Amino acid sequence: MAQLLSLSRAAQLIGVTRGDLQKKIRDGELAAYDGLVDGADLQRVYPALRLEESGAFERVAQIKEQAFSRRMRERLLPSQEVLAQRLFAQGQELDSLRRHLARYHDLVVALREKIDGRARAAPAGLAAPLRELGGMLDDGLAAVLGSQETLDTVAVMDDMLRVMTAQVTLRPSGHEFFVEGSETILEAALHAGLAPAYGCGNGNCGLCKARVVAGETRQIRNTDYPLSEAERAQNYRLLCAHTAVSDLVIEMVEAQSPADIPEQQIVARVRSAAALDAETMLLHLQTPRSNRLRFLAGQNVTLGYAGGGIDFRGDYPVASCPCDDRNLLFHITRADAESGDGFAARLFAGAVHPGDPVNVWGPFGDFVLRPERGLPLAFLCCDAGFAPVRSLVEHALSLDGFPEIAVYWAATRPGGQYLANQCRAWAEALDHFSYRALDATDGADAGRQAAAALMAAGQATADAGIYIAGGHAFAEAAQRMLLAAGVPSGRVVAAVL
């Protein structure tokens, strides 16, 4: 019987991205049936998966060991209760299969006896074909019972992963993600780059409640928010307080655009403020556990610092991913400080310290990823325009649905790519990620160089989503050149910083 797997599960199983699988499906190398792929087909396309006689169990054991040790390191092992419930569910499945097999066996034995009885009582002309039929049954049984079939690698690994993780499918979007270890369903959705509705993240506001259509959950965090009788009867759960015990189907409201994200005001604390280079500071803020910032990658916030009766403020793009909504990163430049930005001036004056409270208002801005999974992405940035790009790249990597991601980072001063190591690490770790640093004389030169490099690499295709972030001269020059070369204007999104 064919073993059909969702794309997410298959990608997790093989250790490739969903984008890789989607490309193989588009190229006709892998067949898909209603969004599912066949396990045997996967083994054909990824032969390394095949359990040959030698090393088969070692490979499974190695994968299992790596999975366990990694999760142990990251403290992501599911709780004992969840593991026990998942193993119990698999035990029930096995028991059901075992009982089916026993019934088939009894049926075959009864049939064999019946044939023997009929053959003994039959006239000579009929006895011979009946004995022949009995012989065929014996041979068939001997072949089945004596066969040394190779283990189905996909089935073995899928069973193992089903104990370690649970898959969640959302309605109506069809988005899929995995709940690992002791994550709540809300945390897992955010880690997967999705934008679920939520508020406090701490069981108080009720904004994360959603209806579980299928599957089993378990409460792992305390809550103060009372669900009504009717909500409980309809299987509503607070996603910030429950984990998945089995694979789930959930009806969940997801933000489709910046308009769906409410404006918030939060008091965060400074974790650290450190120089990335002579011109750029990395500011790390942490929000309270019960009051996180909900935002989309690429959006801005206003930061305010009260001191000496004056409110020092500035607007900045968030440079971190919404998948970690408690830790907010910002790249703040000396140029910001020199242009009259009070918050940046205070930061560069060394007057912002760990533990200081900072007001965060927002988010705002629509420099966000369009919902176009399956298409390539290109990011062009100049100087600190890398800040929103970093957030978008991390978000795109979490979503795991883009076949190609390219970053072109132009700097208007020598060595101005202050996080080049980060980009090189992505490029080394990910086959579908490429990075190029460009040195320019000014913003306009940077824009022309970035656009020219993108086109020369053949990445300014009609279906690519192109995101441009930097100063006015940079964004204008890059946009003008791309549009003049025939790139559709609807494919280009720019943020002027």
Ligand code: FES
């Ligand atoms: S996010 Fe507030 S109760 Fe879950």
